[in-house]
Amino acid sequence: xxxxxxxxxxxLLSRYGRALLFGAWxxxxxxxxxxxxxxxxxxxxxxLLAVGLLALIGFLFSEMGQFGHDRPFGLNEAIRLLILxxxxxxxxxxxxxxxxxxxxxxxxxxxxxxxxxxxxMSTNTALDISALNTERVxxxxxxxxxxxxxxxxxxRLAVVGMIHRAPDIKKRFGDNACVLFRFVVTCCAADAMxxxxxxxxxxxxxxxxxxxxxxxxxxxxxxxxxxxxxxxxLSKATRTAKPxxxxxx
Amino acid sequence: MNLFGITNAPPVPxxxxxxxxxxxxxxxxxxxxxxxxxIPEEPAFRPLPWGRILILLLALAALLLPFLIRDDAGIRxxxxxxxxxxxxxxxxMLVGSLxxxxxxxxxxxxxxxxxxxxxxxxxxxxxxxxxxVFPVCExxxxxxxxxxxxxxxxxxxxxxxxxxxxxVNPIVATSTLLAYKFNWIVPGIRxxxxxxxxxxxxxxxxxxxxxxxxxxxxxxxxxxSCVCGHAHQAHKKLPSRIFAAIRxxxxxxxxxxxxxxxxxxxxxxxQTVVDRRLxxxxxxxxxxxxxxxxxxAILLNLCxxxxxxxxxxFRGLLSLPAQMAFMLTGPMFDLKLLLMYxxxxxxxxxxxLAGLILFSVFIVTAILEMIWGRGT
Numbered sequence: 126x127x128x129x130x131x132x133x134x135x136x137l138l139s140r141y142g143r144a145l146l147f148g149a150w151x152x153x154x155x156x157x158x159x160x161x162x163x164x165x166x167x168x169x170x171x172x173l174l175a176v177g178l179l180a181l182i183g184f185l186f187s188e189m190g191q192f193g194h195d196r197p198f199g200l201n202e203a204i205r206l207l208i209l210x211x212x213x214x215x216x217x218x219x220x221x222x223x224x225x226x227x228x229x230x231x232x233x234x235x236x237x238x239x240x241x242x243x244x245x246m247s248t249n250t251a252l253d254i255s256a257l258n259t260e261r262v263x264x265x266x267x268x269x270x271x272x273x274x275x276x277x278x279x280x281r282l283a284v285v286g287m288i289h290r291a292p293d294i295k296k297r298f299g300d301n302a303c304v305l306f307r308f309v310v311t312c313c314a315a316d317a318m319x320x321x322x323x324x325x326x327x328x329x330x331x332x333x334x335x336x337x338x339x340x341x342x343x344x345x346x347x348x349x350x351x352x353x354x355x356x357x358x359l360s361k362a363t364r365t366a367k368p369x370x371x372x373x374x
Numbered sequence: 375m376n377l378f379g380i381t382n383a384p385p386v387p388x389x390x391x392x393x394x395x396x397x398x399x400x401x402x403x404x405x406x407x408x409x410x411x412x413i414p415e416e417p418a419f420r421p422l423p424w425g426r427i428l429i430l431l432l433a434l435a436a437l438l439l440p441f442l443i444r445d446d447a448g449i450r451x452x453x454x455x456x457x458x459x460x461x462x463x464x465x466x467m468l469v470g471s472l473x474x475x476x477x478x479x480x481x482x483x484x485x486x487x488x489x490x491x492x493x494x495x496x497x498x499x500x501x502x503x504x505x506x507v508f509p510v511c512e513x514x515x516x517x518x519x520x521x522x523x524x525x526x527x528x529x530x531x532x533x534x535x536x537x538x539x540x541x542v543n544p545i546v547a548t549s550t551l552l553a554y555k556f557n558w559i560v561p562g563i564r565x566x567x568x569x570x571x572x573x574x575x576x577x578x579x580x581x582x583x584x585x586x587x588x589x590x591x592x593x594x595x596x597x598x599s600c601v602c603g604h605a606h607q608a609h610k611k612l613p614s615r616i617f618a619a620i621r622x623x624x625x626x627x628x629x630x631x632x633x634x635x636x637x638x639x640x641x642x643x644x645q646t647v648v649d650r651r652l653x654x655x656x657x658x659x660x661x662x663x664x665x666x667x668x669x670x671a672i673l674l675n676l677c678x679x680x681x682x683x684x685x686x687x688f689r690g691l692l693s694l695p696a697q698m699a700f701m702l703t704g705p706m707f708d709l710k711l712l713l714m715y716x717x718x719x720x721x722x723x724x725x726x727l728a729g730l731i732l733f734s735v736f737i738v739t740a741i742l743e744m745i746w747g748r749g750t
Contacts, residue, residue, distance in 0.1 A: 184620065314454050
């Protein structure tokens with residue numbers, strides 16, 4: 126590539142570089158907008174993305190309105206354009222990814238009910254619903270269980286999540302123990318926190334980590350070194366497909 | 375002659391070199407001579423900008439990496455977190471840039487400066503609480519403040535709004551309240567401490583720096599070159615003013631957004647590598663958990679609307695002051711903000727600002743630890 130070609134490319138980028146960039150981002154956001162963005166963000170962000178898209182259209186038109194003019198184009202502008210293109214290159218991989226055991230290991234801070242729940246457990250008996258009918262299996266989410274474990278104590282529950290087997294869990298709770306987890310998203314996948322319970326029972330050994338299962342059993346709060354630990358004593362485990370929305374909100 | 379062999383002769387007057395006509399008198403504007411900006415000499419030859427070439431190559435490598443390694447679990451998680459952070463911040467940044475563009479085009483500098491309170495400390499106190507009326511997260515606030523500064527907002531008030539806006543606002547109060555299960559004390563402490571830090575740091579920055587030594591000149595390739603200060607926009611028709619506002623917004627976005635991308639990449643890397651349980655090993659030591667939580671806040675680059683939920687996940691494991699250190703540091707100073715501040719401040723001002731923020735947060739958490747104890 127000669128100096129003349131370089132000059133021509135620089136000329137093209139100075140005139141159309143930003144418009145191309147905004148166009149590429151516009152295309153990416155349009156592709157994400159119906160529902161695809163929910164891989165990254167909670168559903169309510171759709172409206173915000175639409176607003177952002179409108180702003181981007183404005184920027185695109187503004188750049189197209191200046192097609193006839195050369196703007197100064199140096200190394201700094203080239204770096205800016207290149208850096209702003211980088212996320213677009215990661216978008217295809219990111220769209221097929223979801224938070225899994227790998228993320229769970231990094232973000233998990235341990236199994237126990239929150240301190241509020243602990244206080245509630247020792248002082249408040251009004252919410253004790255363990256005496257209610259426990260025969261019927263109730264479908265709950267892991268987020269519900271982690272937010273209000275006391276409300277589900279001693280009940281027969283069915284819950285969907287991914288399994289995670291770790292040596293330290295086996296060491297502490299026995300060979301038939303593993304963790305059932307799912308991520309709870311506040312705004313985006315970056316702030317997702319694992320909601321996890323201990324699973325005690327026979328989960329087929331050939332099911333690897335991150336297998337989606339529907340676990341059915343008796344929910345309990347076990348005492349673990351003075352801390353209440355949400356536990357499901359497994360009576361039945363079945364493999365299920367990955368939910369349409371893998372995260373909880 | 376005295377004991378040291380020095381004669382008591384009158385001091386020889388220092389001969390100042392004659393100042394060339396037309397140069398700026400920097401000394402008038404700078405209080406600390408050691409911080410003087412040097413006027414760069416014209417180089418005899420222009421060396422290759424190796425630093426920028428290196429950045430260009432790194433950006434190119436980052437661009438190609440996902441095409442070379444597709445199936446690695448680490449890179450998939452990195453990609454997910456990286457894109458998530460950007461998609462979450464993008465609408466706020468675009469809207470923030472638009473607000474900045476509208477301020478530039480529709481708010482006249484004269485009217486704006488006339489309406490500011492006369493007393494600087496009053497202005498700082500109001501600016502730090504402005505987020506209650508104009509709630510903006512930390513991604514959107516930088517373009518807005520850039521434009522407000524251009525309109526004549528003083529440095530101290532700009533810093534106070536920059537730091538206070540993302541914390542002292544109703545959205546953050548609500549999310550903190552929800553994260554801490556309607557325990558009013560936590561959002562109360564968060565907002566009060568955030569306000570106090572924003573005010574104090576704003577006032578100190580105003581004392582330490584002059585406007586010119588702290589704030590960068592924001593160049594807008596589309597702004598006309600007239601410096602008379604009059605509101606020429608008033609002569610334009612509404613559609614062309616709106617179009618001009620969008621042009622300003624587009625320039626602002628292009629000037630700031632690449633810092634967001636770099637910050638998001640570093641944060642995604644940290645999220646892919648750092649194990650949060652490591653932070654729990656030092657929970658019983660004094661002040662160290664607070665320092666580590668400050669570090670975590672800097673690395674994670676979370677939105678101030680969501681960070682309370684992450685802080686709340688450490689309940690029962692780390693003390694409330696340590697959680698508060700996380701919630702106060704993130705909205706004021708994290709990696710992406712550090713990079714975005716480069717579009718607003720000179721490097722020295724950023725270093726001092728960062729030091730002041732971190733020191734203030736540390737002091738606040740130390741006071742909280744004295745009052746609250748290290749209990750979880």
